[in-house]
Structures are given as C-alpha cells and as structure tokens.
Amino acid sequence: MDCWTSSFELRKHVFDSLKELNITPSSQRGQNFLIDSNIINYQIKQADIQSNDIILEIGGGIGNLSNCLVNRGKKVYIIEQDKRLVKFLTNFLQSYSNVEIIQGDAVKVDLPEFNKCISNLPYQISSPITFKLLEHSFDLAILMYQREFADRFFAKPGTKDYSRISVMINLKADCRNLKTVKPSSFYPQPKIFSSLVSITKKEEMIVEDNDSFTSFVRFLFTNKKKTVRTILINKIKRMEKQGSTIERKTLDSLQFMGRRVFTMSLEELAEFHNQIKERIGEELWSDIISPNMK
Ligand code: SAM
Numbered sequence: 001m002d003c004w005t006s007s008f009e010l011r012k013h014v015f016d017s018l019k020e021l022n023i024t025p026s027s028q029r030g031q032n033f034l035i036d037s038n039i040i041n042y043q044i045k046q047a048d049i050q051s052n053d054i055i056l057e058i059g060g061g062i063g064n065l066s067n068c069l070v071n072r073g074k075k076v077y078i079i080e081q082d083k084r085l086v087k088f089l090t091n092f093l094q095s096y097s098n099v100e101i102i103q104g105d106a107v108k109v110d111l112p113e114f115n116k117c118i119s120n121l122p123y124q125i126s127s128p129i130t131f132k133l134l135e136h137s138f139d140l141a142i143l144m145y146q147r148e149f150a151d152r153f154f155a156k157p158g159t160k161d162y163s164r165i166s167v168m169i170n171l172k173a174d175c176r177n178l179k180t181v182k183p184s185s186f187y188p189q190p191k192i193f194s195s196l197v198s199i200t201k202k203e204e205m206i207v208e209d210n211d212s213f214t215s216f217v218r219f220l221f222t223n224k225k226k227t228v229r230t231i232l233i234n235k236i237k238r239m240e241k242q243g244s245t246i247e248r249k250t251l252d253s254l255q256f257m258g259r260r261v262f263t264m265s266l267e268e269l270a271e272f273h274n275q276i277k278e279r280i281g282e283e284l285w286s287d288i289i290s291p292n293m294k
Pocket residue numbers: 029030031032033034058059060061062063064065066079080081082085104105106107120121122123125
C-alpha cells in the first residue's frame with residue numbers, strides 16, 4: 001500500500017508543517033523536503049521493509065519519509081540536527097512507540113544498530129556520512145544524494161569522477177542507481193538533480209586487513225593524480241629525515257609503482273596493498289600509511 005496517496009496530500013503536509021513551525025528552510029542544512037509522493041512511495045517499495053527491520057533515517061525533517069517508516073518497521077531511529085524539527089517530529093510521531101529520535105549531527109553521534117538505512121540525506125554531509133555508514137554492518141541502504149556525488153559510486157578507474165569513495169563503496173557494497181530525481185520534486189527547489197541509490201552491504205570483502213587497506217586508500221587518494229612511486233618516495237624521504245631507514249630499492253620491483261593512483265581498480269589496489277605490506281613489513285607499513293607521520 002502506498003504511504004502518501006497523492007503529491008497533493010504530501011505537499012499539504014509540507015506547507016502546513018512549515019507554516020506551523022514558522023521557519024524558512026535552511027539551505028546550509030540541506031532542508032529541501034520531498035513533495036513528490038511517487039518518489040517517497042518508490043523509496044519505500046525499494047526498501048522492502050519487513051516487520052522485523054530496524055531502520056535508521058538520517059535527517060528526519062518534518063517527517064515526510066519518517067511517516068512512512070514508522071508503521072512498517074519494528075523500530076525506527078531518526079537522527080535530526082535541527083532542534084525545532086526534532087520538537088516537531090516528536091509531536092508528529094507521538095502515537096508510535098517504536099520511534100526513537102536522536103537530536104544531533106549524524107556525522108558525530110554514535111549510530112544505533114540498524115539493518116536498513118532509508119534517508120533523503122542532507123547533501124552537505126554526503127561524504128562523511130557515507131564513509132561512516134560503510135564502517136557499520138547493515139543489509140540495505142536506500143539513499144538520496146546529489147547526482148554528481150552518486151556518480152562517483154559508479155565511476156570507472158581513469159575517469160575524473162573516480163575517487164576514494166568509488167573504491168571504498170565498491171569494496172564494501174554493491175550499488176545500484178535507481179532513479180534520477182528532478183529539482184521540482186523538492187521544496188524549496190534545489191538547483192541540482194538528485195540520484196536515488198541502493199547500497200547492499202557485501203558479506204565478504206576482497207581484502208583481509210580492512211583498517212590497513214582503508215588507511216592505504218586514503219593515503220594514496222590524497223594525491224590521486226600522482227604516481228604511486230612519487231607518493232611513496234615523498235613519504236619515505238620525510239620518514240628518513242625523522243630517522244627511519246627504508247630500503248627504497250626493494251620497492252622498485254613492485255608492480256603498479258609507475259601507475260597514477262586514479263587509474264587503479266579496486267582489485268589492483270588490493271593486490272598492491274598485499275605486495276607492499278609483505279615487502280616492507282607490518283611496522284614500517286603502518287608508519288607509512290599513518291596520517292600522523294607527516
Ligand atoms: N526526511 C525529509 C524528507 O525526506 O523530505 C527531510 C530531508 S532534508 C533533505 C535533510 C534533513 O537533514 C533536514 O531536516 C536537515 O535539518 C537535516 N540535517 C542537516 N544536517 C544534518 C546532520 N548533520 N545530521 C542530522 N540531520 C541533519
């Protein structure tokens with residue numbers, strides 16, 4: 001059954017709520033509310049919510065989406081930063097005993113345990129919140145992003161959009177681009193298009209040491225246009241000045257040294273990570289990829 005019977009009903013909820021709150025939506029906080037019922041109903045369908053699902057919503061706003069989650073899942077956690085909206089949501093959803101509203105910045109608060117995350121994200125936190133979600137265990141996320149940001153999930157090595165998030169999301173999840181969403185589906189209308197994305201967490205990853213690989217990818221992608229050799233040698237030189245001794249010649253024979261970082265696929269990065277860790281040894285390796293060793 002659809003959650004909102006029409007966009008007319010949804011729009012009425014949005015405009016009446018904003019009037020009651022007497023607020024102007026803040027663009028800095030990404031307060032663009034969905035007013036197209038087809039999109040919300042589609043999101044709910046894609047999430048395939050079961051009665052035992054524990055759901056996380058980031059950015060509850062005035063409850064456009066929350067309203068559709070609370071009577072479907074077992075438990076719904078909603079994180080909202082704006083205190084005025086938290087007060088509104090608490091009142092709006094008061095008849096549901098399975099809701100917990102957390103006031104705070106979703107990037108900073110401890111996330112509760114959940115198995116599905118369904119959210120129209122505030123776009124200014126897209127990057128940190130996606131990395132944070134990827135560190136958690138969950139089954140499925142149905143998330144709305146700015147289109148250009150979501151494009152990075154599907155970018156191929158060697159293209160301009162290929163970045164750290166492309167590698168990390170593909171390491172940990174299978175993604176599908178579900179829909180492009182027009183600016184007119186939101187109030188106030190943003191200037192950009194959005195993409196609705198489905199993210200299914202992988203059960204197994206191709207790397208064993210997640211922490212080391214994660215730091216390694218961060219280390220390399222800070223200078224993604226440079227060659228792996230340049231980045232490594234620069235770091236080693238700095239470490240040598242601080243007293244470390246590293247046999248540079250042993251690195252020269254490694255495969256991939258001449259490659260520019262942004263041309264390397266996930267599989268190649270994983271292979272290189274294994275090779276170099278073995279060649280250099282655990283201790284020095286953790287110093288090389290440590291952000292604290294400048
Ligand atoms: N869920 C509503 C919808 O679907 O229309 C609102 C989504 S709106 C795009 C994003 C919401 O995230 C806003 O209500 C905003 O106040 C909230 N928000 C902004 N930054 C946040 C943050 N760092 N942590 C949690 N919520 C945040």
